Every structure is written in structure tokens, then in C-alpha cells.
Amino acid sequence: xxxxxxxxxxxxxxxxxxxxxxxxxxxxxxxxxxxxxxxxxxxxxxxxxxxxxxxxxxxxxxxxxxxxxxxxxxxxx
Numbered sequence: 001x002x003x004x005x006x007x008x009x010x011x012x013x014x015x016x017x018x019x020x021x022x023x024x025x026x027x028x029x030x031x032x033x034x035x036x037x038x039x040x041x042x043x044x045x046x047x048x049x050x051x052x053x054x055x056x057x058x059x060x061x062x063x064x065x066x067x068x069x070x071x072x073x074x075x076x077x
């Protein structure tokens with residue numbers, strides 16, 4: 001089941017039978033998006049994007065990166 005977001009109602013909803021909207025982008029060529037009507041207002045809504053997980057600053061993988069810079073300034077020469 002796909003998650004969609006209605007910009008008019010500002011709410012997320014699920015839909016099992018989305019429509020596939022195909023477009024041609026001048027840069028990327030043939031593209032497509034899934035759309036579904038909002039159950040409350042009927043406005044066509046796009047698929048809700050997945051949240052991207054960001055890495056915390058200072059972390060590379062599972063190892064902590066050592067830094068010589070403190071909050072007051074940099075001691076690196």
C-alpha cells in the first residue's frame with residue numbers, strides 16, 4: 001500500500017490503486033509519478049517521499065571522527 005500526501009488538506013493517506021502519471025522532462029527524459037485522489041477533498045495527490053536518514057556531523061560510518069576544533073575556535077595550525 002502506498003502513502004500519499006494531500007497538499008490541500010495537509011494530511012497523509014494510503015491508497016492501494018494509484019494512477020501512474022507519465023511525463024517527459026527536458027533534462028531527464030521519460031519520468032513517472034504515482035498519484036491518487038484525496039479521500040476527503042478529491043484533489044490529486046502525489047506519493048509521499050520517504051524520509052532520508054542523515055548521518056550526524058562528525059560520524060563516518062560507525063567510527064567517530066576526531067577533531068581538534070572546539071566550540072571557541074580552531075586550534076589546528
